[in-house]
Amino acid sequence: MPSTLFEKIWQAHCVDTMPSGSALVAIDRVFLHERTGAAALKSMAAAGRPVRDPARVFAVMDHIVDTRIGRGDGTLMEGGSAFITETRAAAHAAGITLFDVNDPDQGITHVISPELGIVLPGVTLVAPDSHTCTQGALGALAWGIGSSEAEHAMATGVLRLDKPRTMRVTFTGKLAAGVTAKDMALALIAAHGAGGGAGHAVEFAGEAVEALDIEARMTLCNMATEFSAMAGFIAPDAKTFAYLAGRRYAPANFDDPYWKTLRSDEGATFDTEIVIDAASLAPMVSWGTSPQHSMPIDGAVPQGPERAHRYIDLAPGAAMLGTPIDVAFIGSCTNARLSDLRRAAALVKGHRVADTIRKAMVVPGSSAVKRAAEAEGLDTIFTEAGFEWRASGCSLCFFAGGERFPEGSRTISSTNRNFEGRQGPGIRTHIASPETVIASAVAGVIADPRELARESAQ
Structure with a gap:
């Protein structure tokens, strides 16, 4: 019988099927980060359970790590340094590979794993992070799990799953x-x-x-x-x-x-x-409290839940184009790779961030991306345009209690979520492509990147 790609990977990794119908699935790679890594590794050590195969387990500092140039273990999040130092100690004790704060290969989990070839076609890869599915782009079966499941995968090499x-x-x-x-x-x-x-x-x-x-x-x-x-x-x-x-x-x-x-x-x-x-399809931008609240950039805000309209402060029927913004952000595991930065830099070259923008930032997805971008002069293009150039990390993709945008800001962001409070208390987030972020930063209002591209070509 013809099989789907999913079925092929599942069958190659199915160790056993239980009477309940659940399966034991072999896990090829486990990736940890400092927000949950220390907890999982310390819990295993306390229970006397070693990592079954340390060569298959990796950890990185990406979620809480400061992205300011010249960073160390210090963070803007109160108590954040402990996540870093404890993960470092636990990773070394467990014998797993760690990409530390200033390691040349440090970066966001889902950026560095493909960069290094850790994720490969046909493998199963898990991490305590919901965006682990990013790595499926390489033909892998990759998904997010909880810390206790990470412990189980590291200790046994398998996870119990219901087949999707x-x-x-x-x-x-x-x-x-x-x-x-x-x-x-x-x-x-x-x-x-x-x-x-x-x-x-x-x-x-x-x-x-x-x-x-x-x-x-x-x-x-x-x-x-x-x-x-x-x-x-x-x-x-x-x-x-x-x-x-x-x-x-x-x-x-x-x-x-x-x-x-x-x-x-x-x-x-x-x-x-x-x-x-x-x-x-046209360039899209979100308007409410979920990625499903997204629309073509040249359309009118549709009718939706009252709470979503209240949060974003846009009424049904309002035009998205021309909505004033305060902050522009390019970063995250969604859109902070070298190709993203190249396209964004090409669009912003010769332009300046509008005077009304309170903050504009570019955070590369990995240290390797940062070096490559600097070698091509992309950092200079961004800084000359009025963007702040940072070190790699998750940064303001999410609010971890440390760094924040000015309260009440309306943000145009290349990130993946626009939930209430995702980028900080009182922050209204519109998610879009890096190109839309650039066009909007230059205009000072939500703007169509196709228009800026036409302008630049003239």
């Missing part, structure tokens, strides 16, 4: 100029709801997906968790193998016939199918 249903989301046709993977994801969630993928492992497919570069595929898969999917992934292809070639933890070559089998067979059936015309 399968879904294929096919983007037909070609994206128009100025439309990105971020817009594809927001359009999907806006059309089918934030719970549309619940209980499913989602494969993204179609001409528009195949045309995306690997980093754009990561953006699309990153947002699968905002769709409530267990995981999002894309079948590996020649682009995938070329991206991974030569990376530290990747194999020397991908000539093994197994790699070529990692795709859904012709005629394979999915529990749910969604088809979206990519050519019909």
